[in-house]
Amino acid sequence: MNRATAEKHGLVDGDFVWVTSHHSRIKVPVRTMEGVNPNTVWTWNAIGKRKGAWNLPKDAPEGEQGFLLNHTISELLPPEKDGYRYSNSDPVTGQAAWYDLRVRIEKAAETEQACDPSFPPLERPPGMPDRPDVLRFEAGGRKQPWDRRPDPRAGRRAAS
Amino acid sequence: MALIADALGQAGRLFRRMALTEAPARPAARARRDPLEALAGPPEVVETSPTVGDEVKYTTCYMCACRCGIKVHLKDGKIRYIEGNRDHPVNRGVLCGKGSAGIMQQYSPAKLRKPLLRTGERGSGEFKEIEWDEAMRLATDWLGEIRRTDPKKLAFFTGRDQSQSLTGWWAMQFGTPNFAAHGGFCSVNMAAAGLYSMGGAFWEFGEPDWDHARYFVMFGVAEDHDSNPIKIGLSKLKANGAKFVSVNPVKTGYSAVADEWVGLTPGTDGLFVFALIHALLEADAIDFDFLARYTNATWLVVQNPGGPDHGLFARDANGVPLAWDKTEGAAAASSRADISPAVVGTFDLADGRKAVPSFQLLAERYLDKQYAPEAVAERCGLTAERIRRIAAEIAHAAFQEEIVLDQPWTDWAGRRHEKMIGRPVAMHGMRGISAHSNGFHTCRAIHVLQMLIGAIDTPGSWRYKAPYPKPIPGGPPPGGKTTAPNTPLSGMPLGFTMGPEDLLVEADGTPKRLDKAYSWEAPLSAHGLMHMAIHNAWAGDPYPVDVLFMYMANMAWNSSMNTAGTMKMLTDKHPDGSYKIPKIIYSDAYASEMVSYADLVLPDTTYLERWDCISLLDRPIGSAHGPADAIRRPVLKPDRDVRPFQDVMIDLGARLGLPGFTNEDGSPKFPGGYSDYIVNHQRKPGIGPLAGFRGEDGQTPGKGAPNKGQLEAYIANKSFWRLELPHDEAYFKHSNKGYLDHAVKLGMIDKADQIVLQLYCEPLQKFRLAAEGHGAIQPPERDRERVRTYFDPLPIWYQPLEEQKIALDDFPLSALTQRPMAMYHSWHSQNAWLARSSRRTSST
Amino acid sequence: MTCLPAPFPGQKKLGLVIDLDTCVGCHACAVNCKEWNASGHSGPLSDFEAKSDGVWFNRVHTYEAGEGEASRTVHFPRSCLHCEEPACVTVCPTGASYKRAEDGIVLVNADTCIGCKLCSWACPYGAREFDEDDGVMKKCTLCVDKIYNENLPEEDRQPACVATCPASARHFGDLGDPNSKVSKLVAERGGYDLMPEMGYKPVNKYLPPRPKKTGASCGSKASEEFSLIDLAERRAAKDEIAVKTGAEPTLAKADGKGAAFLRWADRVLSR
Structure with a gap:
């Protein structure tokens, strides 16, 4: 978010805030910058992952620190007078209007310094191998008379 | 001390290595050596000409939607190096970070390995591996039952599918109108506004004239759509001294190198454009000749x-x-x-x-005064002076710096013009315009601005990419007015409505499609509403479905709005314990979040393991210089029990006896799978998935009989085909007789009539x-x-719908998501190299 | 402890010229470098699941300078600068780090590197990358196994980061030759050394962002004061469109609408 706006909210980098829309809320860390419209907050798309998905370790940063703004976006607009809810879309083309999202932010309590929501980790499908701890991709390999890795550490799995 | 101890500790290791080393000859150019260095033994011999690989194969990237040409070096059965294909019209040899990380996509530990059948509760991730025979039998049983009774009970939605001309055709043959891909989430406002206004659109159907533009305005583009062509283009513009203005609330990526960053308030782009139009009209900075002619x-x-x-x-x-x-x-x-x-x-x-x-x-x-810069400035988060200055700059570039090419051409009426005269103001827009609920009109507003200054397909302006322009709008109405057991639709499920008679609604107005596309709620929904498929299937609104079949669409995570709610809908049950969405089939190459919510998982290959076509019938890779298409060819054999999704669809089509996929005797029409279909399928006589090397001898471009050797011809041509248009067809394509005649000959349009640009959009009226x-x-x-409110034949601006419904004081901030440079879809944050780069991006 | 080759006249100084004007921070250089070099002279370049990082010869940093809307966002690609006087070489106790006399490329001989990390302490640019899995220091090789590679077509003999850069923000050549393309580019665009005060004489150069075009427009009229009113007058004169007599001039100024419509009614147009 914009640094000046953050200052007005008493926020600095790393603070956790609740981001609340008319639909839902998420708790995420703040990062400030200059080059953003003062009334806009934003995040990178599709980096956050559900824990355990994509054969990522259950404690991978994508699951621990990554988050999804999507939780706060409703697929439905607030109700009409008769209770009907139109989809959250352009009324001409039906384009999903996920850039229309409006929110407020509030600093999270000291005791709440983690992303929210958090879902139970997904299980890895059967038959899928462990993800290696160390990745050493090398095609072909150079012909060396000695093993480049002098001391493979015990308990470390490597894949190439 | 610790450092020295460490160094000494390593010395033993060092000498062990040296003992095994034969001393290489000392290179002549090697430097003087310190006596201490003698300890380390002989200097290094650098192998400067190692063999790069055993084999080189050209194919098409799938790491984002650009579809760049890539050159894959293989060594010992593994990928040694992926680089851009120099000859390819899209990327001309360069390759972005995503494309370069294709190796890690191929060797991802998240690849699915075998068909899976759910054994536990949906969402638990409990599966057992099954054989393909069983998987195909199950799918055929589930789908066959639907087709025999009520085909619309199949909802078939694909994600970032680059084979929509096949998947849409499949849905049509099956007889369900409930088909769409992710365009409804992504770009339909931009695409529909363009197609209904100028018969082309930003991004896939058009591009700025990077060589001649003097002033470039980019609306709502972070760093994708498209990736390499924009980067190549921006660097050209900058070298040419053109001015680049980026309109985007967030200054990252492209905006960071812009000459001017216009960080306006989200959703107000339309007002900003109206204010520019207002100022230009006031000053008479209008190209009336262009308006009258085109x-x-x-x-x-x-x-x-x-x-x-x-x-x-x-x-x-x-x-x-x-x-x-x-x-x-x-x-x-x-x-x-x-x-x-x-x-x-x-x-x-x-x-x-x-x-x-x-x-x-x-x-x-x-x-009207309501659109004066002074009236809109505050709402846009800009100053009136600034809007007026930008309008003046646009006018200056358009009218004082006009581009004149000494290139004769013949217009639609057969009149020869000695020169091509252009207004060098180019525009481009994408997500930041598209993903707002006022995006269709905003995008139309930009096109109106382009028309007013005479900047559509002229030198220096925005240009069509062949096979566009198409008649406005391009294409027939959507099929699906009637559905019946064992019966295909009358037309492709996605199309273009020209008035109420083309809507897919019951007599009382109830939508006929699950996603309510082409209903009164979204009459021009040319890409469908994928984002509503799960919600509506769950709610049974307008009706329940029996099978939800999805491909490459991570709906249980980043491809849905209301993700937590979506996960609940996918697992929600009726009081009798049955799932509200009875059956879910999902195909993906990777263990995405969505996999856990499927009943049957059909594992797809990676993009380097299959045939594919980048088709003029679908989302082509043509440029302003001419039509182009491409193939993907298998570069590697899968090392696990997976099948290309398109092969599976063709097999399913045959097993289900779908007309387009079976011969009259019931045998499969394309026993060779997708590659067989690519070569032999004809959508219309002479027109198939690939436009290159047609005719029995492979010598006919565009329209011609199927050519058995077509794929080999593509492979020999580095996996793409391209036809360079003659220079006299390069601009004014909407009104250029030479081009229009040529386009008819190539099968890109049916008639050579002038394509008159639609400032005023009558279908809306x-x-x-x-x-x-x-x-x-x-x-x-x-x-x-x-x-009545939103169907205005001239562009309007309105407050985004969510804003109209909520108390803005309670929700004072706009919130957006943008893509990082090195990330396109959910595939990428599991890619070892791209994840690292995004982790670094977010930490720097 | 390791000596540098003696400088000689006409010495080749291969290096990179990086254009901060067009770099959009896309990481193409970093990833393409990674894939070439993973199987190259210093490969593999290990990655570690548990940590956020692995071995990267090229890193792109993005930061902002200045405050508010006027701040500038800079994408800054960083890799070894192949200094003329590289401290990373002179501190090396074993000669594993060395500078090639023939082209100035700074390399590490993995076979003699003892992983003491003195070089990474000595390098002020943070260009050295310790591969914890290999136990040796690694760094940009300027694709020494690509730029001379006779198995590649001539036009492909450039570093991976240069060949792949979509924004043409990276250039490769001999900075020791004042007539080379890269030297000329540096001269034209005011290319500069990174932290010259450190005295390591980096060979790589950075081109500063071009001045942002503000005000009027592009091209030759860039400095001319310009407004839409002027334009309207000039166009009116050029097209011989006179504002109809009888129209209230004050009205025309306060609200151009009336006058505009009168002018437009007189336009003679053709299809």
């Missing part, structure tokens, strides 16, 4: 408030719109080349009705008239006011 600015609009024809074009007996010919002082067919049409005035038609040129309506609207009580097909009462 747009419908002079077409007469009937003025009969309250009447059923109000706001429609006055037409002659042949249905040709009329213009007012000042020479004759009478209405005349606008298609005549010899008239001198009026742009303003009120005229009496022969039948006594009054009519005005559409430009008059336009000018009256945007000259038809929907509005219905809402106002005219015609046999009218919206239900609930939708009436909504349709």
Whole structure:
């Protein structure tokens, strides 16, 4: 978010805030910058992952620190007078209007310094191998008379 | 001390290595050596010409939607190196970070390995591996039952599918209207606005004239759509000294290198554009010649408030719109080349009705004070002075720096012009315009601005990418008005509505499609509403489905709105314990979040393990220089029990006995799978998935008989085909006789008629008239006011719908998501190299 | 402890010229470098699941300079600068780090590197990358196994980061030759050394962002004061469109609408 706006909210980098829309809320860390419209907050798309998905370790940063703004976006607009809810879309083309999202932010309590929501980790499908701890991709390999890795550490799995 | 100890500790290791090393010859150029260095032994011999690989194969990237050509070096059965293909029209040898990380996509530990059948509760991730025979039998049973009873009970939605001409065709043969890909989430506002206004669109159907533009305005583009071509183009613009203005609330990526960053308030782009138009109209900075020749600015609009024809074009007996010919002082067919049409005035038609040129309506609207820069500036988060300055700069570039190419050409009426004269102001827009609920009109507003300054497909402006332009709008109406057991649809499920008669609604207005596309809620939904498929299937609104079949769409995570709610809907049950969405089939190459919510998982290959085509029938890779298409070819064999999704669809089509996929005797029509279909399928006589190397001898471009050797010809041509248009067809394609005739010959359009740009969009008025009580097909009462409000034939701006419904004081901030440079879809944050780069991006 | 080759006249100084004007921070250089070099002279370049990082010869940093809307966002690609006087070489106790006399490329001989990390302490640019899995120091090789590679077509003999850069923000050549393309580019665009005060004489150069075009427009009229009113007058004069007499001039100024419509009514247009 914009640094000046953050200052007005008493926020600095790393603070956790609740981001609340008319639909839902998420708790995420703040990062400030200059080059953003003062009334806009934003995040990178599709980096956050559900824990355990994509054969990522259950404690991978994508699951621990990554988050999804999507939780706060409703697929439905607030109700009409008769209770009907139109989809959250352009009324001409039906384009999903996920850039229309409006929110407020509030600093999270000291005791709440983690992303929210958090879902139970997904299980890895059967038959899928462990993800290696160390990745050493090398095609072909150079012909060396000695093993480049002098001391493979015990308990470390490597894949190439 | 610790450091020294460490160093000494390592020394033992070092000497062990040396003992095994034969001392290489000392290279002549090697430097003097310190005596201490002698300890370390001989200097290094650098192998400067190692063999790069055993084999090179050219194919097409799939790491984002750019579809760049890649050159894959293989060594010992593994990928040694992926680089850009120098000859490829999209990327010309360069390759972005995503494309370069294809190796890690291929060797991802998240690849699915075998078909999976759910054994635990949905969402638990408990599966057992099954054989393909069983998987295909199950899918055939589930789908066959639906097709025999009620085909629309299949909802088939694909994600970032680059084979939509196949998947859409499959849905049509199956007989379900419930098909769409992710365009409804992504770009349909931009695509539809472009296709209904100029017969092309930003991004996939057009591009800035990077070589000649002097002023470039980019709306709402972070760093994708498209990736490499924009980067190549921006660097050209900058080298040429053109000015680059980026309109985007967030200054990252491309915006960071812009000459001017316009960080306006999200959702107000339309107002900003209206203010520019207002200022240009005030100053007469309008290209009237362009308007009269190439747009419908002079077409007469009937003025009969309250009447059923109000706001429609006055037409002659042949249905040709009329213009007012000042020479004759009478209405005349606008298609005549010899008239001198009026742009303003009120005229009496022969039948006594009054009519005005559409430009008059336009000018009256945007000259209104409500669109003055002073009136909109605060709302946009800009100053009026700045908006006026940008308008002045646009006008300056357009009219004072016009581009004149010494290139004769012949216009639609057969008149030769000695030069091509262009207005070098180029525009581009994408997500930041598209993903707002006022995005269609905003994007139309940008196109109106382009037309007013004469900057569509002229030197220096935005240009069509072949096979565009198409007649406006391009394509037939959507199929699916009727569905019946064992019966294909009358047409492709996605199409273009021209008025209420093309909607897919019951007599009472109830939507016929699960996602409510082409209903009164979204009449021009040319890409469907994928984002509503799960919600509506769960709610049984407008009806429940039996099978939800999805491909490459991570709906249980980043491809849904309301993700937590979506996960609940996918697992929600009726009181009797049955799932509200009875069966879910999902195909993906990777263990995405969505996999856990499927009942049957069909594992796909990676993009380097299959055949594919980048087709003119779908989302082509043509450029302003000419049509192009491409293939993917298997570069590696899968090392696990997976099948290309497209092969599976063709097999399923045959097992289900779908007409397009079986011969009359019931045997499979494409026993060779997708590659067989790519070569032999004909959508229309002579027109197939690939336009290159057609005809039995492979010598015919565009339209011709299937060629058995077509794929080999593509492979020999580095996996793409491209046809360079002659220079006299390079611009004014909407009105260029040479181009239009050529396009007909190539099968890209049916008729060589001028494609008149639609400043005023008559189909919208038809929907509005219905809402106002005219015609046999009218919206239900609930939708009436909504349709009346939003179906304006000239672009309007309105507050985004969510903002209209909530207390803005409670939600004072806009919130957006943008893509990082090195990330396109959910595939990428599990890619070892891209994840690292995104982790670094977010930490620097 | 390791000596540098003696400088000689006409010495080749291969290096990179990086254009901060067009770099959009896309990481193409970093990833393409990674894939070439993973199987190259210093490969593999290990990655570690548990940590956020692995071995990267090229890193792109993005930061902002200045405050508010006027701040500038800079994408800054960083890799070894192949200094003329590289401290990373002179501190090396074993000669594993060395500078090639023939072209100035700074390399590490993995076979003699003892992983003491002195070089990474000595390098002020943070260009050295310790591969914890290999136990040796690694760094940009300027694709020494690509730029001379006779198995590749001539036009492909450039570093991976240069060949792949979509924004043409990276250039490769001999900065020792004042007539080379890269030297000329540096001269034209005011290319500069990174932290010259450290005295390591980096060979790689950075091109500063071009001045942002503000005000009027592009091209030759860039400095001319310009407004839409002027334009309207000039166009009116050029097209011989006179504002109709009788129209209220004050009206025309306060609200151009009336006058505009009168002018437009007189336009003679053709299809």
